[in-house]
Amino acid sequence: MTRDSSRDFLDPAVLGKLLGLQLNARSPMMGNVSGRHRSPVRGSAIEFAQYRKYVQGDDTRRLDWRTWGRTDRYYIKEFEADTNLRLCLIVDTSGSMGYGETGATRLDYARRLSGTLAYLAGQQGDAIGLYSGAVGFQRETPPRRGPQHLGLVLDQIAKLRAGGETGLIKAIHEAAEKIQQRALIVIVSDLLVHPEPLREAFQHLRFRKHDVSVFHLLDRQEIDFTFDRPTRFIDLEGGPSLLADPTLIQRRYREAVKEYLDTINDIVNHSAVDYHRTFLDEAYDQVLARFLMGRNPKTARTAR
Amino acid sequence: MSFLQPILLIGLPLALLPVFIHLINQHRHRTLRWAAMMFLLDAKKMTKGLARLRQILILAMRVLAIATLVFAASRPLAGGWGGFAGGKADTLVILLDRSASMEQQNLETGESKRSTALARLTDLIEKTASGSEIILIDSATLDPVRITDADALRDLPATAPTATSADIPAMLQKAVDFLVTNASGRTDIWVASDLHQNDWKPGSGQWQALRSDLAARESVRLFLLTFPSIESNNLSVTVSGVKRRRTPEGLRLVMDLAIRRQGPAAEAGDQTVPVEITLNGTRTVEEMTISGPELVHLGHTIELGSGNELGWGRIDLPADDNPADNHAFFVFDEPATRQTVIVSDDPLTAEAIRAAASASIDPGVTHEATVIATTDIARISWEDTALLFWQAPLPAPDSSTATLLQQHIAAGRSLVLLPPADDGGAEVFGVKWGDWIGDSGSPLKVNWWRTESGLLANTRNGAPLPVAELSFFKTRLFSGETQSLLKLESGESVFSRVIPDAPSGNEDSAAATSAGDLYAWGTLPRTDHSSLATEGVVFFVMTHRALEEGANAVSRAQAREAGLAALSGFPKAESLSLGQETDSLLAPGLAAGAYASRTGEDDRRLIALNRPASEDDNRVLNPEALENLLAGVDYRQINDEVGSGASLASEVWRAFLIAMALALIAEAALCLPPKPEEESTPVTRAFSP
Numbered sequence: 001m002t003r004d005s006s007r008d009f010l011d012p013a014v015l016g017k018l019l020g021l022q023l024n025a026r027s028p029m030m031g032n033v034s035g036r037h038r039s040p041v042r043g044s045a046i047e048f049a050q051y052r053k054y055v056q057g058d059d060t061r062r063l064d065w066r067t068w069g070r071t072d073r074y075y076i077k078e079f080e081a082d083t084n085l086r087l088c089l090i091v092d093t094s095g096s097m098g099y100g101e102t103g104a105t106r107l108d109y110a111r112r113l114s115g116t117l118a119y120l121a122g123q124q125g126d127a128i129g130l131y132s133g134a135v136g137f138q139r140e141t142p143p144r145r146g147p148q149h150l151g152l153v154l155d156q157i158a159k160l161r162a163g164g165e166t167g168l169i170k171a172i173h174e175a176a177e178k179i180q181q182r183a184l185i186v187i188v189s190d191l192l193v194h195p196e197p198l199r200e201a202f203q204h205l206r207f208r209k210h211d212v213s214v215f216h217l218l219d220r221q222e223i224d225f226t227f228d229r230p231t232r233f234i235d236l237e238g239g240p241s242l243l244a245d246p247t248l249i250q251r252r253y254r255e256a257v258k259e260y261l262d263t264i265n266d267i268v269n270h271s272a273v274d275y276h277r278t279f280l281d282e283a284y285d286q287v288l289a290r291f292l293m294g295r296n297p298k299t300a301r302t303a304r
Numbered sequence: 305m306s307f308l309q310p311i312l313l314i315g316l317p318l319a320l321l322p323v324f325i326h327l328i329n330q331h332r333h334r335t336l337r338w339a340a341m342m343f344l345l346d347a348k349k350m351t352k353g354l355a356r357l358r359q360i361l362i363l364a365m366r367v368l369a370i371a372t373l374v375f376a377a378s379r380p381l382a383g384g385w386g387g388f389a390g391g392k393a394d395t396l397v398i399l400l401d402r403s404a405s406m407e408q409q410n411l412e413t414g415e416s417k418r419s420t421a422l423a424r425l426t427d428l429i430e431k432t433a434s435g436s437e438i439i440l441i442d443s444a445t446l447d448p449v450r451i452t453d454a455d456a457l458r459d460l461p462a463t464a465p466t467a468t469s470a471d472i473p474a475m476l477q478k479a480v481d482f483l484v485t486n487a488s489g490r491t492d493i494w495v496a497s498d499l500h501q502n503d504w505k506p507g508s509g510q511w512q513a514l515r516s517d518l519a520a521r522e523s524v525r526l527f528l529l530t531f532p533s534i535e536s537n538n539l540s541v542t543v544s545g546v547k548r549r550r551t552p553e554g555l556r557l558v559m560d561l562a563i564r565r566q567g568p569a570a571e572a573g574d575q576t577v578p579v580e581i582t583l584n585g586t587r588t589v590e591e592m593t594i595s596g597p598e599l600v601h602l603g604h605t606i607e608l609g610s611g612n613e614l615g616w617g618r619i620d621l622p623a624d625d626n627p628a629d630n631h632a633f634f635v636f637d638e639p640a641t642r643q644t645v646i647v648s649d650d651p652l653t654a655e656a657i658r659a660a661a662s663a664s665i666d667p668g669v670t671h672e673a674t675v676i677a678t679t680d681i682a683r684i685s686w687e688d689t690a691l692l693f694w695q696a697p698l699p700a701p702d703s704s705t706a707t708l709l710q711q712h713i714a715a716g717r718s719l720v721l722l723p724p725a726d727d728g729g730a731e732v733f734g735v736k737w738g739d740w741i742g743d744s745g746s747p748l749k750v751n752w753w754r755t756e757s758g759l760l761a762n763t764r765n766g767a768p769l770p771v772a773e774l775s776f777f778k779t780r781l782f783s784g785e786t787q788s789l790l791k792l793e794s795g796e797s798v799f800s801r802v803i804p805d806a807p808s809g810n811e812d813s814a815a816a817t818s819a820g821d822l823y824a825w826g827t828l829p830r831t832d833h834s835s836l837a838t839e840g841v842v843f844f845v846m847t848h849r850a851l852e853e854g855a856n857a858v859s860r861a862q863a864r865e866a867g868l869a870a871l872s873g874f875p876k877a878e879s880l881s882l883g884q885e886t887d888s889l890l891a892p893g894l895a896a897g898a899y900a901s902r903t904g905e906d907d908r909r910l911i912a913l914n915r916p917a918s919e920d921d922n923r924v925l926n927p928e929a930l931e932n933l934l935a936g937v938d939y940r941q942i943n944d945e946v947g948s949g950a951s952l953a954s955e956v957w958r959a960f961l962i963a964m965a966l967a968l969i970a971e972a973a974l975c976l977p978p979k980p981e982e983e984s985t986p987v988t989r990a991f992s993p
Contacts (some may be wrong), residue, residue: 066372096339106339192340222340230333235341242344243333252347260343 006158009111014285015119023120023293025085025211051075085126085145088179088210089114091157092189093132093139093235094166099190099219100280101180106217107162110188112284113215115157117186120292130156131175136292140174143183152244164236166193172201176208188215195263202271213274213291216264220279223255223261310438312378319374322366338787356381358974365971369964376667376960393525394489397439397479398425398451400463400895401497403470404866404915405922406531408498408538410945417531418465420944421496422458426527427452428494441478443470443503445868448482467628467866467896467915470503473510480517489523497531499925502918506925512932519936526939532924537567539577539594539621540629540920546863546912548608550668557583557610557636561601561619563594566922571597578622581606584615597902600738602764614861616880616898633881633898635910637861639666642851643688644673647681648695653722655692656829656837660847671851681705686712688861690854691847695722695828697729700739706732713804715873716862717820718854721781721802722828731784733802735824738781741796746776750798752788758801759823759846760789769842775835779826786824798826799846821853861910866896870913874901877911 012231052062054074064077091114097107112300118128122145129143129213130194132154141156168189185205191214205212227246234241246253261277268275278287335594338344406418415423429438429451432986438451444466451457462487472495497503518526540773559767563577574595581588583606592599606617614637621630644661648654654675661673676683678696692712698721699705709732713719722733728737740746752772753760762768771790779798786800802822829836829843836843864870881897899911925933930941 099337099339126345129614192342194342218337225343227336230330232333232335233344234335236337236339237341239341240342242348243330244344244348245359245382249344249347249350252350252567253343256343256346256350257340291685 009115009156009157010119010154011110011112011116011285014116014288017285018116018288018292019123021120021289022296023085023087023117023124023126023292024186024295027137033245034239046171047261050078052078066148081261085121086129086179086181086183087117087121088129088143088175088185089118089153089157090168090171090175090182090185090187090189091130091132091160092166092168092171092187092191093160093162094168094190094192095235096166096190096192097217098162098236099222099296101275104280105162105174106190106219106280107160109217109280109284111157111160113278113288114188115154116187116284116288118150118153118157122147122153128153129179131171132156132160134271140178142244143179162236167202169197173204176201176204176210179210182209182211184211184213185214186215188217190217191264195260195267198264199267199271201272202267206273212271214268214276215291216275216277217285218277220277220281223254223257225250225257309378315374315377316371319367319371321370322363322763326363362971362974365437365749365974369967369971371601371968372960372964376703376957376964379959386575393436393492395437395439395483395486395491396429396491397441397448397482397491398457399444399472399475399479399493399497400440401470401472401475401495401503402442402444402463402466402468402629403498403500403503404467404896404919405498405500405503405626407465407530408536408626411536411625416464416465418496419458419496420531421529422463424944425494425496426454429457439479439482441475441482443472443475444468444472445891446478448478461890464890465628466890466894467913467919468894469865469916469919470497470500470870471508472497473502473508473514476514477510480514480521483521483524483990491521491524492527494527494529496531498531499930500919500921501923501925502921504925504930506929507934515934515936519938526934526937528930528939528941530941530943531945532943536625536906536989537565537626538626539628540564540566540626541579541619541621542914542917543619543632543634544863546634546636546861547666548613548639548668548861549666553607555613556609557606557608557617557634559604559606563592563599564920565594565597571847580620581617582620583608583617584612608636614910616900616912617854618881619899628896628915631896632837632914633896633912634863635640635861635880635898635912637859637908637910639669640690640855640859641670641672641688642690642855643685643858644671644691644693644851645684645689645694645845646673646675646695647678647679647684648675648693648722649694650828650830652830653695654829656843657847658789660829660840660844661691661851663844678849684708688858689717689750690858691718691720691851693720693722695724697727698732698735701728701732703730706730706857709733712822713822715820716773716854716857718823718850719820720823720825720850721782722825723782728780733784733804733822735782735784735786735802738783740778740780741794742776742778745777746808748779749793750774750776750982751793751795752792753799754788758787758789758932759799759849760842761849769840769845770839773835773839774842775839776827777832778833782824784824789823796826800824820857821850822848837893860908861912863912865916866894866913867916868893870894871899871901871911874899874909874911875903877901880910 051064051067052075054076058076062076062078064075067073067075067077091110093107095116097105097110099106100108114130115170118130125145125262127143127145128150130141131140139156139160141153168187168191172187180183202212225246230245231241232241232243264275267273274291276291319351400421402418406421407416409416410420419593429436438454438457438463440449440451440457440460441447442449442462445462447462449460449462451460457463476493476495476763483491518524540563544560544562546557549556549558563579565575574593576591576593579590579592581590592601616633616635618634624630644657644660645740646654646657648657658673658675662671664671684692686708689712694709699709709719713733723737723740730736750772755762755768759772760769776792776798779792779796781796781801785803786797787803788797789799789801791797800823802824804819804822827834831838868891872893877892877899878901879897880900893913896914899913901909901911
């Protein structure tokens with residue numbers, strides 16, 4: 001892969017640091033080629049799974065002759081099957097993702113996260129897909145393997161632009177329907193939508209047995225709301241602007257935020273979503289390192 | 305509300321400064337591209353009502369603080385009773401009750417009701433009506449006087465104490481008349497009075513017209529500055545019936561002396577009162593014991609001694625809270641001949657009257673009676689006649705004879721109208737003769753006669769006159785406004801006191817109080833008319849009572865009620881009583897005292913002026929009665945306390961400063977942030993990953 005100026009969201013130093021960490025799925029994946037990830041079907045990997053009685057039609061090459069020698073019975077020795085992983089990135093490109101200063105918007109952060117994850121998955125030989133968009137602008141790249149496809153996905157990530165109302169719920173539902181086999185679905189969004197439709201969307205993904213991870217990107221100012229003088233708030237998603245004295249509504253604002261975050265916590269807990277609340281002032285490599293280590297059974301405890 | 309520095313009110317628009325600052329602040333907002341609009345909208349929705357109210361209240365408090373500061377700097381004036389002043393009037397009409405009862409004092413401060421009222425009104429003028437036209441109408445003179453300087457109010461003779469009574473409806477009428485004749489613009493009428501019933505005359509027919517007049521004038525506001533009676537142990541003294549009698553032991557002065565107790569002590573036990581009697585400058589003190597509310601000494605006798613054939617005296621009580629009723633003046637002189645004139649062509653009638661009128665009951669007093677024919681009226685000596693019997697056709701009202709009769713009554717002399725045999729004549733004094741009733745055969749039965757007052761009243765010891773023994777055979781009916789003294793069973797009056805047409809105006813009413821009595825008798829002292837002549841006691845008493853009432857007018861020593869017209873018939877009247885320095889400032893007749901009038905070498909008259917007896921009546925108008933009197937009139941009553949330091953208009957800038965401080969405290973409280981623990985817990989801390 002060649003360095004491209006449009007791919008400045010990829011930091012070689014970060015990539016080099018994170019390459020040592022493997023991107024694992026929390027549940028068996030259904031891949032179409034052999035890979036590093038567990039598969040729900042039994043295969044010929046080196047990791048023993050179980051014994052079972054021989055039935056007619058079984059491959060005699062998989063008979064355990066030692067057991068036959070000891071017991072004079074035919075047993076088939078089964079091993080875990082390893083397969084590849086389908087990483088489906090769902091990136092929110094609604095207008096609210098454009099929040100932040102130029103070069104450090106929420107979408108820029110989302111690009112770094114999703115681009116780095118895509119690169120890491122590509123390096124593992126996993127398939128990568130990208131679903132993004134807002135209302136009126138949907139982009140969809142089905143998961144495939146190979147360096148060429150990785151380049152395509154990275155290009156698509158580079159071309160993401162924030163604008164319009166959020167289409168996240170619709171994008172999640174469509175992804176849930178289109179991704180036939182089990183996959184690792186990583187959602188990168190500010191989740192500034194009403195929680196109940198979000199709960200349904202997550203449950204839809206879980207129903208399809210996908211491993212769902214969410215990077216909830218938030219700015220601290222959006223949570224703490226520490227403005228001190230009258231401000232006209234212009235809606236990034238095109239809604240009407242609002243003039244308010246923050247000192248008057250700060251308490252109520254914080255109450256609303258707290259209620260919202262409580263609801264989000266409840267949703268992700270009940271939907272078994274690997275949820276990562278991420279503030280934009282955090283270093284994304286650390287966020288990713290924590291994410292990757294949390295998914296590795298050997299390092300999960302340390303990461304958490 | 306008035307202001308001492310109204311120019312500073314120009315700064316009042318500064319009160320809108322907080323609003324402008326708020327609006328400018330609103331327009332100086334910054335613009336922020338914002339993603340989390342959903343929380344913002346929720347917060348805004350939740351805080352819409354309360355926060356907006358809070359913000360409005362904060363702004364209101366700031367506006368209020370500046371406004372009150374500006375008001376305080378303008379030195380506002382308000383009434384001590386809640387800011388009644390309500391703005392400056394073009395004309396201020398002050399109706400001052402100068403009656404004797406207004407001299408009741410607060411003993412702690414020495415201020416009387418009148419002086420307190422003057423102090424209040426002076427203060428009010430200085431503070432709120434400096435540019436207004438000030439008109440004073442006092443109860444004694446009823447003359448509208450323009451006041452140019454507020455300080456002059458206290459020093460004017462027109463506001464000095466008097467021994468008169470007041471006529472509040474007449475004063476109000478004068479004020480209304482003044483407003484009618486002068487374009488006065490917005491007018492405040494201030495009535496300063498103690499609400500005594502005898503001054504307010506709730507039965508007066510003037511009130512109805514006054515009510516409609518005042519109610520119709522929207523630019524006129526009526527304020528009543530009233531002084532309720534002070535609960536105190538007040539003593540008052542009155543003297544009446546002063547007669548000089550010559551006895552074998554020497555000259556004596558006989559008088560009826562009454563001392564009244566008012567207040568809580570009226571029902572207390574015996575009280576010994578040192579009564580100081582001054583006779584021609586010589587003072588003696590006599591202790592009298594009063595038990596109950598009143599001590600009446602009928603026929604109280606004072607030895608005159610030699611050299612005191614004539615003169616004056618005064619009775620003084622110890623000082624109490626009303627100095628005006630602590631003294632009573634009297635004068636005495638050689639009793640004048642009690643001259644009775646009978647105008648009649650009926651010899652029987654004339655002779656009976658002459659016999660009764662010329663009989664003397666007092667050895668020291670000469671009684672004379674003269675019979676004059678109806679055609680010889682010019683012979684009547686009007687000046688010397690105390691009692692006139694008129695048995696002749698009534699003269700026409702505009703005739704010279706009618707005028708002479710009216711002057712006779714106006715001078716305080718008595719007149720008895722007797723029925724002429726045939727032609728009754730015209731109508732005079734509202735009286736007109738009617739038909740004769742009865743015949744000489746069967747007497748007319750008496751149904752009732754007036755025993756409490758009048759010619760047929762009971763004697764001093766309470767015994768009734770033997771009126772029941774009288775027989776009436778013929779009597780002539782008469783019409784007019786009269787007070788019946790004796791009625792037959794058929795309802796007709798035989799003897800009546802005629803009530804002359806009520807005059808208007810104080811001078812006339814003063815004249816009315818000093819006017820003589822007028823009677824109409826329907827029957828004659830003839831045997832074919834009645835047994836008056838044969839049962840002579842009643843007739844004799846009636847004649848002499850009528851003569852006694854008229855005798856004061858011809859007496860050389862007369863007792864009169866103080867009033868503007870009290871000395872009108874006495875030229876060159878000079879005060880004899882000492883210690884009445886203010887007399888010279890007052891109009892003649894307004895102050896109590898003893899006066900002498902000398903018009904010639906031998907023509908000397910002594911006059912004792914005292915407050916009207918009604919001034920000792922402490923009954924005041926109750927609120928309901930006042931409400932009824934002024935029904936439909938927009939008035940405000942201010943009950944003041946005598947001698948209190950309160951002011952009708954006082955500077956209230958302190959109240960405004962306090963209001964400003966309260967507004968600022970309220971603003972600060974409203975601006976306080978919410979509870980610290982809630983405010984200092986950012987959500988990121990609670991939801992950190």
